[in-house]
Amino acid sequence: MTTERRTEHIPSGRSRHHPLAPPDWLLKALRPSSAPVPWAAAARAGVALAAPLAVGFALDEPEYGALVSMGALSGVISDTADAYRMRVLHIAVPQLFGAVGVALGTLVFGHGWVAVGVVTVIALVSGMISSIGTVASVSGLLLLLNAVVGAGLPLPRPWWTAPLLLSAGGLFVLALSLLGWPLRGRQPERAAVATTYRALADTLEAAGGPAYEERRQQVTHALNQAYDLVLGRRARVHGRSPTLVRLLAQLNVVIPLVEAAPAAHLRGRPLPPEIPAAVRELATAVENGRTGTPALSLPPAHSPAERAIDAALRHAATIVLLAEPDPFNVDDRLGRPAALRVRARRAVRDMMLSGASWRYGLRLALCIGLAQILVSVVAIERSYWVALTVTFVLKPDFGSVFSRAVLRAVGTAGGLVVAAAVLAEVPRGWWDVPVMMVLGALIPVFSAKGYAFQTAAITPVILLLSDLLNHHGFDLIRPRLLDSLIGCAITLVAGYLLWPESWSTRIGDRLADTVDDAARYVERAFGVVQPDTEGGRQAARTARLQARRRIYRDLSGVRSEFQRALTEPPPTGARAAAWWPLVVAVERIVDATTAARVRVNHGAREPGAGEVSAVVTELRGLAEGVRSSRVPAPARTPPPAGAEDDASVLAPVRHEIAAARAITAPTG
Template identity: 85%
Template structure:
């Protein structure tokens, strides 16, 4: 198998002109091709402008501004699809935000005490952020609102600001839930249908150069659908026939997903009737059709074709069932543990995790320095410096270095908009339509990238700040200076002084994934299952292993793509390792295809061949772990085997991985 099949490597090392900006910066400034979420656009415009209108009507514009600030937090945090997750994503962080602003208000104007309090809050916020998505947003709002409370003269008594901010978040939640009676199960159903469409796209690309990218999109779609369905099933399974049906429809797509790599390795396109049948299944899922169509598929001849044909016919039967039997719906592919169990695990992992403590300490150091600067040094008081530090150091937003630069550029762009608004629009009722327009830009720009999101949020915060401290156009210059100071603090004390910024562990992460691939081969072709085990236990364990390794591969790819946005040496090292990431994905695909062929008539490999292949993979993992760069891997030969064996393509992919490493 040729070793020339590699994805485009977005290394960012070459520039068309010596004075051209670096590629990592251009990647951040290039708008993503995501569609505009029009419902979120309308919701944001209403959520931030309506409180202002009420505040002006009651002659309390400061109160309206605080409610709008709470609504802004809700708009930023509303990123989930399913309504139950959206409740968690909006409501839970609002509680942490209310606590944060209360603590900040209590230490307002207290000098060193305020510095110490915000530093401690930053430590807690950073550690909380390592738990998960909802906890990350909660930690962010805890710190952001504490910074706002400690930096702005908010209305008294101390509990006024927390109530108003929470009211803004609850207003966003109310607007979000208006569509629940009409679209209650639509996000889950749409996710299942999207998985079928992603599968059809992958089958369309089978045998061609676009297959790898389509397969990755399919993996992401499948993961998202399972997260939605199983997360909801933890509460309502057994009481919701519709949910049971969606889970059954999702389960039967798994054999089709497994058959796709086998179809791809045939080396030629599939008959158009097969992807068309899968797209018809997607429409049936969305429309709730129960009448199965008459399939007209070509006769299968090879094991791969038989696997695809059998999986497709079974999927057609299950998708069109009106009420699948509960006992036939297997949720062992990822049913979440009870909430209490997950909470205890999260707290234990947070307290014992070195990464959690490192991020918390790094955030605490930068926030402490920023707050000391604005509180004690004779400069204009500003909460914008620690606010900038918080946003730039957010761990799941991307590269710290590139975020600092993009934050500065985005803030500059946002300040241009804010300057025009503050200079030309009179304060008062005109703020309401202006806020509606500016707020609507937040979800639209957020879908395009971090710099665009910053440019949209900046004028909104400045306009709300002006309603609280009445500085008008005089806000513009200090905020730009504050942003640059915050970015500088983050770059020096949150990036340059930390060894992990310069000595990335991406090679270790890749080596762990190669080890996982070796274990996946063992799981797929290991010894016969225990005859006393439950029926289907071996297959379920193998499917769990397949889902786990594909999830891990998605995480590794995301981590490498994040590292590619770093300056040298991290970005250059990630670019050098990138072809091996692609090679490992293909090794896993080839293993899945081999297992599918064995399931449908191909001869299983000998135990000695399986052992030799796993030893080769572990040897490759050890080389990756000990080599500082791919060119030190060497060109150790892969053990020879029977070329007619189903593991032949897997051995070829392992050899290709060695070849790619040697060439880069």
């Protein structure tokens, strides 16, 4: 049956702008990222959102089809993992929380202040569990979103109907995402390891040049992703899987090459092209699962850095092409993760004892409570959209709250243009199916471009589904925009401006902690007391590798926080820009320390205990200087860097520390 729908990068300084031009922080937030188009995810989203509508129209139950599509929408938003087993967690677990949320919301629908209180308590719980991790964050989001929908929208009865239909939509997305598992079960993990090798090849190719720092960041990110996938998979496998053992061995042997890259960069000249080419060959072998005998054609190695790369590359080639690595000779480097049950217990305990978790939960509960009270006192059409907007915007782990509020308003306005055309021109009925397929496919594509683009893609989908549930047609447009603006205003005032911690950057404190970690890394790398047994030396090396990986992970987190702070308006964005040279300086200190250790391992003279102690003391002092500086001084020109043949391998480390201290030193 068909009825008519229509009832009526990094700043280098300040740039000059026209007085009416948008500010820099907004332009940065609106700039689309260059992420590739996720074709498979787009196809899944289009089918997952359109198929339930087709079934609903075929059974003359369009409302049921719309609810299943709503559940599919939450599954599409959650479908962000690469590995198939991780997809089960990322999609199925949030669906369980979403079902609980909509059930609770449905039970209190129409109960006035009881509904306000229940939804506010759910907001507190949602905010607290969101601090645990990625899956928990999405679970908390769906718990609250579905509770708001259930409490604000008349859904089919009995109470269990809506949870069942919404869960069916999410599980449909999960089923579609797992279709390739039998054929590509290990492909995501294998591709992640191969990506690490290719990123390393690009880094080695850039060694000695200006593009090295950016390429090294890509290696760190790729290595983190690969370890998370492989070790996360091993945590759920009893015993030693031969495939995973091989992947872990291939990933472990890339670490010496990663360590040797800073030493190669400090040489100040490019590496022979045969070296990155050989690493790319290994990446292809990893991706294709190829085995055989290594056949490397490498130039002669002369300096300690060259010898380090040569030895590491030959060892990597042997392990990558080895058919059956020894399962009992594979070091997990970062340590094998604890069982999922143990990690869940730890996460809940940490959440209950965390002040940050309680503060975020209270912020979210305050904003949701104010939204619910407002719509209970003032007659606002489709009032549940106010709380929905608050829920989407007030997610600090998803990015800057301020910029998300602004971007959501912008994205909503853009999405309403598309929604207005659809609601005005497309008759309600079977024509909704192809329209939904197109709109659904655009969600993963636009989500990869940025938050404003994701909002613009999701808005017409939600409005189309809402129209199928309440038949308001074109009249949905104006209330949708008004409710979104009210929700953004509540979030900016009660969830942002009233909480100084939300608009003050903590990059300085986190950087200081990382500098302290760098000092401990130097102590471990050049400790005075060296183990005199093979087992002791291996344990010390593993501890040093773990310390280095933790530092790089921390620095990656600092960079992410910096990128988030850059999208804030002044003064936070300006402070973040001022801290940036110090972020780079700390990374260079860690790189120089790693390069020094590599050079010692391959023939350079070990530094004396006094020199090591002096470097550690300087790093401790730098950490204190970072903590005491509200805003770093303008970057100064550091003294010339030491060459590779300096008398001491720690000379480049001291140079980088001096450059960092020049940044934190007071001016005037």
